[in-house]
Each structure stands twice: as C-alpha cells, then as structure tokens.
Amino acid sequence: MDQMTRDELLDLFRKSGALLEGHFRLTSGLHSSGYLQCALVLQHPRQAEALGAAIAARTLALKPTAVLSPALGGIVIGQEVGRALGVRALFAERVDGALTLRRGFMLGAADRVLVIEDVMTTGGSTRETIHVARAAGAQVVGAAAIVDRGVAARSGRSDLGVPFTALLHIDLPTYEGEECPLCAQGLPAVKPGSRT
Numbered sequence: 001m002d003q004m005t006r007d008e009l010l011d012l013f014r015k016s017g018a019l020l021e022g023h024f025r026l027t028s029g030l031h032s033s034g035y036l037q038c039a040l041v042l043q044h045p046r047q048a049e050a051l052g053a054a055i056a057a058r059t060l061a062l063k064p065t066a067v068l069s070p071a072l073g074g075i076v077i078g079q080e081v082g083r084a085l086g087v088r089a090l091f092a093e094r095v096d097g098a099l100t101l102r103r104g105f106m107l108g109a110a111d112r113v114l115v116i117e118d119v120m121t122t123g124g125s126t127r128e129t130i131h132v133a134r135a136a137g138a139q140v141v142g143a144a145a146i147v148d149r150g151v152a153a154r155s156g157r158s159d160l161g162v163p164f165t166a167l168l169h170i171d172l173p174t175y176e177g178e179e180c181p182l183c184a185q186g187l188p189a190v191k192p193g194s195r196t
Contacts, residue, residue, distance in 0.1 A: 004054065009168045012047065016040045023182040025189040028122040031180040034172035035192055036147050038118035042076040051167065052080020055116065055144045058165045059085070062141040064114035066090060066107060068133050070099055070125045077146055078116040085114075092132045099128045107136035115143040115162075121150040121174065123160055130160065150174075 004012075013019040018040035024032050042048040055077070064087055069078030071093040082089025090107070092099040107113060113133040117126050130140045140162050148166035177183060 004167070006168060010170075013041060016044070016047075020192070023180075023187040023189045025177075025191045026121055026174065028124055028174075029177070030121065030174040031177055031182060031189055032172055032174045033182060034149075036119050036149065036170070036172075037192060038073065038077070038146055041146075042118070048076055048080050049083070051146055052077060052082075053084040054167055055081045055146070055165070056084030058167075059114055059142055059144050062114060062163065063112055064141055065110070065112045066114070066138070067116050068092060068107070068113050068129055069116045070129045073118040074116055074125075074129075077118050081114070081116050081144070092129055099125075099132050101132060101136060107133055107138040109137045109139075111136075111138035112141045113138045114141060117143070117145040119147045119149060120145040120164075120166065123150060126160060130162065 010019065013036060018037045020035040020037055021033060024035040026032055064085060066088045067078050067082040067085065069075055069091045071091045075091045078091060079089045090105045092101055095102065101107065115126055115129045115133065120126055126143050130143065133140050142163040143160050144164065145166045147168045147170060149170050149172050175181065
C-alpha cells in the first residue's frame with residue numbers, strides 16, 4: 001500500500017462506504033458536503049494494517065520511539081503505525097474537554113514522538129496532541145494522517161511546526177456555519193465524528 005495511488009485510496013474509501021456525501025458538521029465546527037469516515041476502512045484489520053505500514057514507511061526516517069494519537073479516531077491507525085514501526089502506541093483522551101495522557105501512559109525526554117491522526121482538517125486535534133507530548137517532556141519528530149482534507153491539502157504544507165505527511169490529500173470544501181450554502185438550503189447537518 002506504500003505505493004498505492006490516490007485513486008486506489010479513494011476507491012478503498014468508496015468500497016468501504018467511508019466516502020460520504022451530504023451535509024456534515026465536522027469536529028472543527030466547520031461544515032462540509034463531504035466526510036471521510038475512516039472507521040469504516042479501519043474496521044477491516046488487513047486494511048488497517050496496510051494503511052499503518054504505509055504511514056510507517058513514510059515516517060521511518062524520523063526515527064520515532066513512540067506513536068501518540070488522539071482518541072477516538074486516531075487509536076486504531078496509531079496502533080497499526082506503532083506495530084509497523086516496532087514502537088509503543090499510546091493515545092491521549094479528553095478529560096474535561098482537554099486531551100491528556102491517562103491509563104498510566106507516560107512520555108519523557110528520551111521519547112521521539114510521532115503524532116498519528118486518522119483525518120486532519122484544521123489540524124486542531126493534531127496540534128493539541130503535539131502539545132500533550134511536549135508537555136510530558138517528549139520531542140515531537142513529526143505528524144501523519146491517513147487523510148489530509150485541510151490546510152496542507154490546499155496549500156501543500158502544514159502549519160504544525162513539525163514534518164507532516166498524509167497518504168491521501170483531498171480538498172473537500174468546508175464552510176463556517178453562517179456561510180454554509182447547505183445550511184442556506186435548509187439541509188440539516190449531521191455530526192458523524194467522535195467528538196461533540
């Protein structure tokens with residue numbers, strides 16, 4: 001899958017029913033006519049393993065010693081990237097609205113952390129996860145996602161402050177709620193992600 005083309009990746013999402021069309025309210029608060037539900041692809045262990053191996057191949061040169069993902073969306077792909085790299089796979093979860101390390105997970109100065117996300121739109125969860133790693137004293141060496149549907153997809157670069165890669169860059173339109181043409185048409189927005 002490391003050599004999988006953009007069309008093949010999109011086809012994988014289509015066949016899994018993971019490329020959705022409609023009116024969606026994203027975790028970022030933005031609205032969109034398209035949504036990529038990575039969980040529908042990742043529910044198939046062989047596909048999850050292959051996607052994890054593909055991200056690992058692209059990030060191996062960063063020499064991470066741990067993978068950190070935001071819960072809930074990044075857990076499965078983070079585990080698969082960690083497996084492919086042969087490193088620990090941890091996740092941060094929300095407590096009172098803020099991501100934090102729990103369950104005895106620890107990071108320190110010796111850790112070189114790779115932040116893994118399923119889909120990146122604005123990069124908010126990825127930046128928050130980077131902050132969690134740095135607050136624990138770790139060095140963040142990079143970030144990666146299965147899908148980049150945001151800033152990097154449009155501009156060709158991310159503003160995360162660390163190297164970033166994604167298997168699929170796709171520019172699906174997003175709108176502020178008050179500027180959303182789908183809202184103007186009276187179409188109800190659906191919130192399919194894990195965070196409300």
